[in-house]
Amino acid sequence: MTVTEGGTANLTCRVEYNDNTSLQWSNPAQQTLFFGDKKALRDNRIELVHASWSELTISISDVTLSDEGMYTCSLFTMPVRTAKAYLTVLGVPEKPEIDGLMKPAMEGDHITLTCITQGSKPAADLRWFRNEKEIKGAKEVNASGKTFTVRSSLQLHVDRNDDGVAYTCKVDHVALTQTPQQATEVLEVHYAPRVEIIHSLAVPQEGQYLKLECMSKGNPPPDPVMWTKDGGELPDLDRMIVEGRELTFTSLNKTDNGTYRCEASNHLGTSSAEYVLYVYDVPTTLPPSTTPPLHPIPPDPTALLGTHASDPTVTGNRDPNAVGQHGTDHALIGGVVAVVVFVTLCLIIVLGRYLARHKVWQTYIHYDLPNVNKSTLRKWGSNCSLQCNALNP
Template sequence: MSFSKHHYLHIFYYDLLYFFKILETSVNVLIIIPPVTQDETVAVGGVVTLTCNVKENDNSSLQWSNTAQQTLYFGEKRALRDNRIQLVKSTGTELIITISDVQLSDDGEYTCSIFTMPVRTARATVTVLGVPGKPVITGFEDAVQEGGKVTFTCTSSGSKPPAKLHWYRDQEEIQGRPDVVESNPDEPTYTVTSELTLTVTRNDNNALIACAVDHPSIANGDKRTERPLSVLFSPSVSIQPESDLPREGEKFFLQCVGNGNPEPTAFVWRRKDGELPPMAKVDDAFLHFESLNKSDNGVYECQADNGIGMGDVTHTLLVQDPTVITTPSGVDHAVIGGVVAVIVFIMLCLLIVLGRYLIRHKGTYLTHEAKGSDDAPDADTAIINAEGGHSGMDDKKEYFI
């Protein structure tokens, strides 16, 4: 059986049409844009929103699937019976769902698909943050003596990724040892531990040592634990007199004040230059004088003991005469006497100047009163000139015409 040339041309024409049809289909597939999604991060117990968009749709349905490739929603239809998963929006070009009360098991890649020919997909990674627990401080139970060392240990569990720990003394950050990170069995979380070693002084007594957790799942300062630091130290001592101007014959006391941890409970009084006066009585932290006497003058010492150590201090007692008058303001009498002397001196100067002024003016009056009497020819004329009078004669006046 033979075929004509025309027949072969006909077959070639249909093969060519079929080729271009396939080519056209391939080009259409290449220019189709897949769905668009975005990665999300959420803390355990939070809510995550998954959004899938396409620019154009040929009435094909959108679908969300979980990390196990189980269908969550197909269009508006729920496929998995999990009440935590809710539909927010479903259109031909958009599918939005939420997952509430997120757990660590929800971590992973989620898939959005559109069932065209062929099926197009896009993936969104959901990162679930493990929330760290409140830090626990251990390793310090009792008070430590001044100059000693104390070690604190801070631990926080349940973080993902591993949390970072920070140490503080009151509000000042201090450096501890590098964090030690350990993975927790049976779950993808971590336990973080840090140590802090301090050589303490008395200034550290009652200071707050704090450990704080830094993690993207919590706000700064949300997870913080504080422990007060107790430091034992020997007392520093001071003596406080009842008054600054003790006077002979009066009652008087000296009080010994000790600042230490613990507070001092034993006090010893001494007199540097001999025995305590017979009229002086020791009452624990007080040294009482029933009636002061000049013989009580001297240097007195108090020694305080709190069981950790001892501290001592001295005070010089100077008894004043009973006639000494004190001023409310406590101004020194020598200063007052100096001020009074200056005032008296100024008043005397003023009186001398005033007296000289009066004497000078009186001499001027007498001089004017006698003026003109020396040249008078007789006594009557002298009297008239002294009084400033005139002879009674009119001055002759000439007029020129």
């Protein structure tokens, strides 16, 4: 039978035919535990459960690894009859411990986490988890008497994505019938900040409200942030309000045009991002046009304005002036297209009339001057109408 360390083992011996001879239990060291209902070994953990001529049952509580082995039940007849039972004791692994964690770790560090558990029999299995996802470690098993010490190592190249991640080492073993033993460590990673500017308007116009938010991520948190315009201080603090990470313009005007810079830093470094602001005129309503309606391609608002960061990882820079100039030239482009269409129509009408007249002239020659030589007509050229009138009044 198999018993977990610390549990209770019940040993039962039965005989079908007995001539009133007592049964006896002895341990692996051949020490008599009970002879009939008489206790032979002074061990408070061993107790009599049931004794009769046909059965002898004893119990061993708080089983230890030293209790493992072959137990013998004997009936002292001639010859002596015996039956044997092997008791297997499972060693319960201790709660694991994680070593090698640096608090805090720095981005770019190489660290080794080691999970250790002792006292398992047979050898336990160790499993690593990054949050809820299982990852593989390097396992090592060493025997220590009847039990085993198991180690598992995990190699990490630390980056900012490891900040706040829980690394868990779980012990799987046959003696752990309920929840497995486990240990968890949360990794703290310090890294330099990265900055990005978020703006509330795609196409800022005069008189509008605009909010710029400086999104900075770093550990330790880079707080506060610093706003500048064109390399200097903000010029108009009455309309430009700085609250924490936000820069707010209550009413935009042309004097606000420029490059706004947000800068954040901690003890590991400094990062910044820039936003180029171009304030557009408020659009006016144009009078109805008599020309056919045109459908120019509308400008992409996301291309009008953008931010760019000094950090090489921040992308998406855009020139705010490029599309804005096209937007202001739409009326001029429409007028040019209308003129081109009108000139084209005039040319088509003139060409049509020319072709029609040419056809009539050919018919006139065919019916009214049948006797004129064709080579003579070709010599007349453009004066054909005059010559024809002279020959055939």
